[in-house]
Amino acid sequence: MVSRRILYCSSEAYPLIKTGGLGDVAGSLPRALQQLGHDMRLLLPAYRDLLQNLSQRPRRLIELTIDHYPVTLWQTTLPGSRVVTWLVDCPPLFDRPGNPYLDDDGEPWPDNAQRFALFDQVAARLAGDQTGLDWQPDIVHGNDWQCGLIPVYLESQTDRPASVFSLHNLAYQGLFDRPTFDELGLLESLWHFTRLEYHGRFSFLKGGLIYADRITTVSPTYAREIQTPVFGHGMEDVLAHRADRLSGILNGIDTRTWNPGTDRLIVKRYNRRHLLDKQANKRALQAHFGLPQTGESMLIGMVTRLVEQKGIDLVLDSLPWLFNLPVQLVILGSGDKRYEQALQQAVKQYPRQLAVTIGYDEQLAHRIEAGADLFLMPSRFEPCGLNQMYSQRYGTLPLVTPVGGLADTVIDASGEALQRGEGSGFVMREISVPALQESLQRAVRGYQTPLSWRQLQQFAMQQDFSWKHSASAYAALYEQALQDSRMV
Ligand code: ADP
Numbered sequence: 001m002v003s004r005r006i007l008y009c010s011s012e013a014y015p016l017i018k019t020g021g022l023g024d025v026a027g028s029l030p031r032a033l034q035q036l037g038h039d040m041r042l043l044l045p046a047y048r049d050l051l052q053n054l055s056q057r058p059r060r061l062i063e064l065t066i067d068h069y070p071v072t073l074w075q076t077t078l079p080g081s082r083v084v085t086w087l088v089d090c091p092p093l094f095d096r097p098g099n100p101y102l103d104d105d106g107e108p109w110p111d112n113a114q115r116f117a118l119f120d121q122v123a124a125r126l127a128g129d130q131t132g133l134d135w136q137p138d139i140v141h142g143n144d145w146q147c148g149l150i151p152v153y154l155e156s157q158t159d160r161p162a163s164v165f166s167l168h169n170l171a172y173q174g175l176f177d178r179p180t181f182d183e184l185g186l187l188e189s190l191w192h193f194t195r196l197e198y199h200g201r202f203s204f205l206k207g208g209l210i211y212a213d214r215i216t217t218v219s220p221t222y223a224r225e226i227q228t229p230v231f232g233h234g235m236e237d238v239l240a241h242r243a244d245r246l247s248g249i250l251n252g253i254d255t256r257t258w259n260p261g262t263d264r265l266i267v268k269r270y271n272r273r274h275l276l277d278k279q280a281n282k283r284a285l286q287a288h289f290g291l292p293q294t295g296e297s298m299l300i301g302m303v304t305r306l307v308e309q310k311g312i313d314l315v316l317d318s319l320p321w322l323f324n325l326p327v328q329l330v331i332l333g334s335g336d337k338r339y340e341q342a343l344q345q346a347v348k349q350y351p352r353q354l355a356v357t358i359g360y361d362e363q364l365a366h367r368i369e370a371g372a373d374l375f376l377m378p379s380r381f382e383p384c385g386l387n388q389m390y391s392q393r394y395g396t397l398p399l400v401t402p403v404g405g406l407a408d409t410v411i412d413a414s415g416e417a418l419q420r421g422e423g424s425g426f427v428m429r430e431i432s433v434p435a436l437q438e439s440l441q442r443a444v445r446g447y448q449t450p451l452s453w454r455q456l457q458q459f460a461m462q463q464d465f466s467w468k469h470s471a472s473a474y475a476a477l478y479e480q481a482l483q484d485s486r487m488v
Contacts, residue, residue, distance in 0.1 A: 001037060004478055007137035007161075008033075009043040009123045011116065011146035012100055014254075015079050017050040019100060020305060021251070021386050022143055022168045025218070028254040029474065031081040032467035036475055041135070042078055043126070045119050046089035047100055055079065058087060062131055066121050067185070069093065073122070080256075088122045106337075113176045116146040116204065117184045124153035127161050137161045139478045142212075145174030148204030151211035152190065162485035164477065165212035167205075169383050170226050170233045171309060174204030198234075209238050214481040215246045216474075218384035219405030223248030231381055231403075245484070249474060250408055251384040252467030258369070258390045265366035270395075272461040275454060278370065278395055285371030288364075289355035291328050297353075298327045298447040301372030301396065303365045303387055306335030306343070306358075311378035311401065316342055317433050318440070323353045325444050330372070331356045332364050369394040374443050378428065378436050382406045388425065389465040395457035397446075398425040399439050409465070413446060413456050424460035 012018050014027030030040045044050065058074035065071065074087040088094070093115040103109055120142070125131055127140050141164040142150040151163040181191060181202050189195070195210060196202040209215060217223045225231035227240045239246060256262070260278070261271040267284040270277035279295065286293045304310045315329075316339075322329070331343060331354075343356045357364060369375070375391035375398045384405030388398035397413070400406035406427070413423025426443050428435040446453050 003037045004138045005039045007041050007140045009142045009147050016053050024386055025251050030083045032471035034083055040083050042083050042085040044087055045094045046087035047094050066118055088119055113180045117149055120149035123150045128157055144168050145172055145205040148174055148208035152207040155211050162481040163212045164214045164481050165208035167217040175201045177201055213484040217248050218251045219408045220248035221407045222383045222404040249470050252470045253389045253465045255466045260394045265363045266370040272458045281371040285367055289330050298373045298444055300329045300374045300376050301368040302331045302376045303368050304333045306333040306339040309380055311380050312339045314378045314433055314436050318436055319346055323350050328353050334358050372396045374399055392424055392460035392463050395461050401428050401431050421455045423456050
């Protein structure tokens with residue numbers, strides 16, 4: 001294998017800053033690629049919260065001026081790894097409290113276009129040789145709309161590196177208006193429907209889709225789905241047009257962070273040979289939420305952003321039916337106010353069976369994975385999804401819709417699979433309330449048959465979701481991107 005220099009750009013990376021699955025991936029894939037022998041640099045914006053999470057003072061690398069903004073590039077390492085991490089520090093744009101993308105009211109920061117355009121320009125500048133750094137990448141790999149302009153800026157460079165653009169969620173497209181386009185000083189020729197223009201506005205994401213040498217998304221099924229109108233969010237034609245450059249590589253998970261045998265955030269550690277110890281986590285979780293500590297009730301867990309994508313409405317509509325069954329449901333999440341309020345309202349109605357924590361809580365997320373019997377993920381679409389993989393490792397059977405990465409990672413415990421002892425969860429036949437109820441009914445029945453339930457848990461816990469295969473798939477893709485970039 002040839003060792004390549006890879007600049008991996010992301011707007012978040014665990015454990016420095018994370019809002020969702022992208023953070024997990026950017027916090028673990030660069031390390032997996034480094035272990036394969038590649039020379040990695042992880043590039044992140046230096047948000048205030050991120051800088052506060054650093055345990056050591058970073059080293060000043062270079063200073064740049066971009067669009068009149070002073071930029072300092074700091075060097076540190078991603079905690080828990082040896083991945084060299086570069087931080088793009090531009091205080092007027094990134095030194096503010098809270099969420100990387102949203103203000104206190106949950107609204108996008110009004111200058112998000114300027115913030116991420118600057119980040120993308122820095123990435124493109126680092127890829128050239130005018131910065132004084134003696135490190136130029138062979139590949140620049142960007143993620144999601146925040147990195148969508150990187151391939152656009154690279155396009156105008158001679159002798160540019162190859163570019164890869166990964167889609168973690170097509171629903172977020174980085175759409176902005178014409179005055180913003182002018183403010184960013186983008187070339188007039190880019191304002192065209194075959195380039196960045198999109199129904200009277202322009203899209204960062206489209207830049208990535210049109211100009212990257214290779215496009216990936218985070219599961220093979222999602223790669224197919226997004227070429228259709230139902231899942232394409234209006235980008236299906238652009239994607240179908242670039243189908244020869246588009247592929248799906250399943251996300252891996254960080255098997256050190258998410259391992260019930262070593263997890264320090266849970267109450268009692270366990271493995272598939274000591275599944276009884278999982279019970280202590282269940283009791284602790286019930287106690288934490290003030291629910292009756294019964295073993296007979298199947299404890300269902302959810303950890304999720306509370307947004308339409310995640311099928312919260314299906315769950316809300318099913319509650320009166322669900323609570324006739326011997327089940328309890330605990331939910332950790334935050335997001336749309338209407339869902340937060342509806343859930344809090346429902347708790348008043350079903351205090352002995354439903355408990356909800358609104359917020360973001362890494363430790364509680366681990367405790368729910370460890371303590372629940374069933375993990376609920378009825379997503380309307382799911383590019384990859386990580387929690388259904390975490391929950392399998394924790395012997396917490398996932399119940400999922402048949403979409404995207406959920407379809408690629410959960411083996412339905414149907415009659416046949418069960419007989420072969422091969423199910424790892426429950427896959428709904430379609431996205432609907434009746435299908436959700438049918439699968440929940442199946443799960444409850446399964447839970448009442450402890451022997452076969454344990455078999456399913458053990459099968460699920462043996463699934464290999466590590467980065468081993470997927471990191472190699474990315475390495476192979478980088479070689480293809482290099483070939484493609486040389487042909488242009
Ligand atoms: P998405 O990226 O669409 O949010 P994923 O399943 O790919 O969904 O990844 C979600 C990640 O964020 C998981 O690691 C999950 O545990 C975490 N997460 C989501 N909401 C919360 C929360 N409220 N508290 C703690 N972790 C959360």
